[in-house]
Amino acid sequence: MRTALTLLVISTLTLSGCQSRLNPVNWFGGKDQPVATAENTNPLMEGTEETDGGLFKRPDDPSYSGTSVYQVNSVSMQRVSEGSLLSVVGVTSIHGAFDARLVARNDGKPEGGVLTLDLLAIHPVGAYTGGTEQSREITAAVVLTEQDLQGVRSVQVAAASNARSARR
16 A cells, blocks of 8 residues: 555656646646737726726816815835835824825925925715724825935925924
8 A cells, every 4th residue: 555655646746747748737727828808908897998987987087185184193204116105194083084195285396305295185074073093093105206305305294283204
């Protein structure tokens, strides 16, 4: 019994290194093959084009209707390959705020070596106030490239009640 099992294991290991049809790995399909597809199709939705609208298409209006967040709790900058990752934790005045963004003032141009960003979020209608500060926390992050940070010594993030800054 031991010799038969040993021979079976050795032959399986030997055949698995081969590129022949005797290899057990090749028994169920073999290699993948390229398939021709149309240029403007969504692979998740057959027969539709990306330009036809669809259920999840964003509206064409690029305006952002966020309002200022109540308070900025922390600001941190970390080096990444593109430049610096600025991450901000803030607290809203009501529950349910979403789509937090950091929007640059002055078209992203620094004033006196300080780049100022506003922490904005969309506040839902009919949401309630109160609760713990942790339940109202939101996080926003943005990657600032070396071109964005040219001439910048510090980055300031402003909210409705305070502002915090981080040095490069």
